[in-house]
Amino acid sequence: MTTAEAIRSRRSVRTFSGEALRPEDAQKIAAFAETADNPYGLPITWMLLDTKKTGLSSPVIVGEDTFIAGKMRRAPHAEEAFGYSFERIVLFAESIGVGTTWIAGTMDRSAFEKAVSLAADEVMPCVSPLGYPAKKKSVRESLMRKGVKADSRLAFSKVFFDGAFDRPLSRENAGKWEPALEAVRLAPSAVNRQPWRAVVCADRVHFYEKRTAARAGADWDIQKIDMGIALAHFALTAQTCGLPVSFRTEDPGLPVPANTEYIATYALG
Numbered sequence: 536m537t538t539a540e541a542i543r544s545r546r547s548v549r550t551f552s553g554e555a556l557r558p559e560d561a562q563k564i565a566a567f568a569e570t571a572d573n574p575y576g577l578p579i580t581w582m583l584l585d586t587k588k589t590g591l592s593s594p595v596i597v598g599e600d601t602f603i604a605g606k607m608r609r610a611p612h613a614e615e616a617f618g619y620s621f622e623r624i625v626l627f628a629e630s631i632g633v634g635t636t637w638i639a640g641t642m643d644r645s646a647f648e649k650a651v652s653l654a655a656d657e658v659m660p661c662v663s664p665l666g667y668p669a670k671k672k673s674v675r676e677s678l679m680r681k682g683v684k685a686d687s688r689l690a691f692s693k694v695f696f697d698g699a700f701d702r703p704l705s706r707e708n709a710g711k712w713e714p715a716l717e718a719v720r721l722a723p724s725a726v727n728r729q730p731w732r733a734v735v736c737a738d739r740v741h742f743y744e745k746r747t748a749a750r751a752g753a754d755w756d757i758q759k760i761d762m763g764i765a766l767a768h769f770a771l772t773a774q775t776c777g778l779p780v781s782f783r784t785e786d787p788g789l790p791v792p793a794n795t796e797y798i799a800t801y802a803l804g
């Protein structure tokens with residue numbers, strides 16, 4: 536399965552078959568995780584955690600036997616970096632038939648933090664179960680998906696703009712950026728809130744966070760993790776179109792709507 540296919544087929548999986556994660560799949564994911572860098576150059580330590588040995592679980596997940604968790608030093612852009620690298624792992628897992636769900640809230644956080652031996656200067660923003668999707672979703676999972684309208688996304692022209700925030704960009708006018716922007720649109724986000732916005736200015740695409748949620752904790756912003764996911768979907772798709780991965784933090788100073796914060800720019804040349 537290609538990255539583009541993985542982006543289209545991935546859904547959160549909360550009901551697993553009960554089959555243990557096969558050692559060869561665990562090995563592939565662990566090896567891939569070592570290579571899953573991010574444009575911020577921030578290192579992240581990934582750990583696969585056996586639920587039988589650790590007693591870890593999530594109240595919304597059934598039938599799993601393994602979780603993956605990542606921890607990193609607190610640093611500027613840690614959230615975007617975490618989102619970027621973890622989504623690369625999620626898409627890799629999807630490509631080998633292993634289901635995942637990003638989990639930031641529905642877990643016993645202190646038990647997970649203990650299991651990864653989190654240090655005082657580190658954060659462990661999210662975890663995910665790893666396993667094989669069950670044939671049928673649990674009732675709880677179906678209700679959760681309905682609750683957050685998990686199968687729908689905001690329209691293209693509601694989140695992407697042509698040169699300025701008051702000029703919606705249609706899919707038809709997006710030109711060479713269409714595949715990468717569409718990949719952003721399809722990305723997963725916390726409570727499916729889709730905080731990403733992008734303004735296309737010729738050979739640059741400026742990304743912004745439209746904050747719709749209160750900051751989850753005092754020290755990190757969960758919607759910046761969503762932004763990292765969006766940047767990963769954009770860059771991975773641009774790469775398949777023969778474009779380089781080329782991000783910079785260089786605010787163009789465009790007028791922005793309320794609660795909207797500049798995050799990063801993808802620049803050709």
Ligand SMILES: Cc1cc2nc3c(=O)[nH]c(=O)nc-3n(C[C@H](O)[C@H](O)[C@H](O)COP(=O)(O)O)c2cc1C
Pocket residue numbers: 545546547548595636637638639640641642661679683684685686722723724725726727757760761764
């Ligand atoms: C950063 C982040 C945190 C999330 N946290 C949770 C969580 O705590 N519990 C949960 O059940 N789903 C969680 N999700 C999954 C989202 O609800 C899900 O991605 C969204 O509803 C879209 O559905 P889809 O992933 O099937 O496309 C999280 C997703 C992201 C990106």
